[in-house]
Amino acid sequence: ETGVTQSPTHLIKTRGQQVTLRCSSQSGHNTVSWYQQALGQGPQFIFQYYREEENGRGNFPPRFSGLQFPNYSSELNVNALELDDSALYLCASSLGARELFFGEGSRLTVL
Amino acid sequence: DAKTTQPTSMDCAEGRAANLPCNHSTISGNEYVYWYRQIHSQGPQYIIHGLKNNETNEMASLIITEDRKSSTLILPHATLRDTAVYYCIVSGAGGTSYGKLTFGQGTILTVHP
Numbered sequence: 001e002t003g004v005t006q007s008p009t010h011l012i013k014t015r016g017q018q019v020t021l022r023c024s025s026q027s028g029h030n031t032v033s034w035y036q037q038a039l040g041q042g043p044q045f046i047f048q049y050y051r052e053e054e055n056g057r058g059n060f061p062p063r064f065s066g067l068q069f070p071n072y073s074s075e076l077n078v079n080a081l082e083l084d085d086s087a088l089y090l091c092a093s094s095l096g097a098r099e100l101f102f103g104e105g106s107r108l109t110v111l
Numbered sequence: 112d113a114k115t116t117q118p119t120s121m122d123c124a125e126g127r128a129a130n131l132p133c134n135h136s137t138i139s140g141n142e143y144v145y146w147y148r149q150i151h152s153q154g155p156q157y158i159i160h161g162l163k164n165n166e167t168n169e170m171a172s173l174i175i176t177e178d179r180k181s182s183t184l185i186l187p188h189a190t191l192r193d194t195a196v197y198y199c200i201v202s203g204a205g206g207t208s209y210g211k212l213t214f215g216q217g218t219i220l221t222v223h224p
Binding site: 002004031032033035041042043044045048056058090092094098099100101102103104105 | 145147152153154155156157160196210211212213214215216217
């Protein structure tokens, strides 16, 4: 149990739709990172938020966007969903330390 | 970040030590070695990290070679609950780079009764 909670745990969308995934970081953690994990692959870094500002981005198109709120919780938004966006989306929080605390993920299926 | 190479899979008997190798020959001087594991259907779990000295915590030991080009994660007494995918990751030390990890395919460790 890491104290990082994600919602929803599972969801199904159709191609072209938009989705919002939410992450509540561990208490006091000011940094949130988002990862995408396709089936059978390792997690891939999407972006990171530090004190409400984007602080680094992986190789993902602009239709992947995010927000971090004053309480350090975060959202991942994906527009114009494609079939290849089907994956487990992981959120991880940290507080200036090397250890990341991951949530259990949100599994997105795009039909 | 430096690239890592790990065996695709390994087996270990319950109660024995599991030694998971990782090659990172292009590691630079300020990059750390991290190990995470992912049990089926769960998020990754931090295990240990190190720079150049060997490290030990309640979960595992990390042995880094003197030239830092390879490392070994040791689970001293593997249990069935240690069956998971183990990721070796090399990442920079600066600022908030801690959260920007490059995961490879990892090693699937299966612990047998």
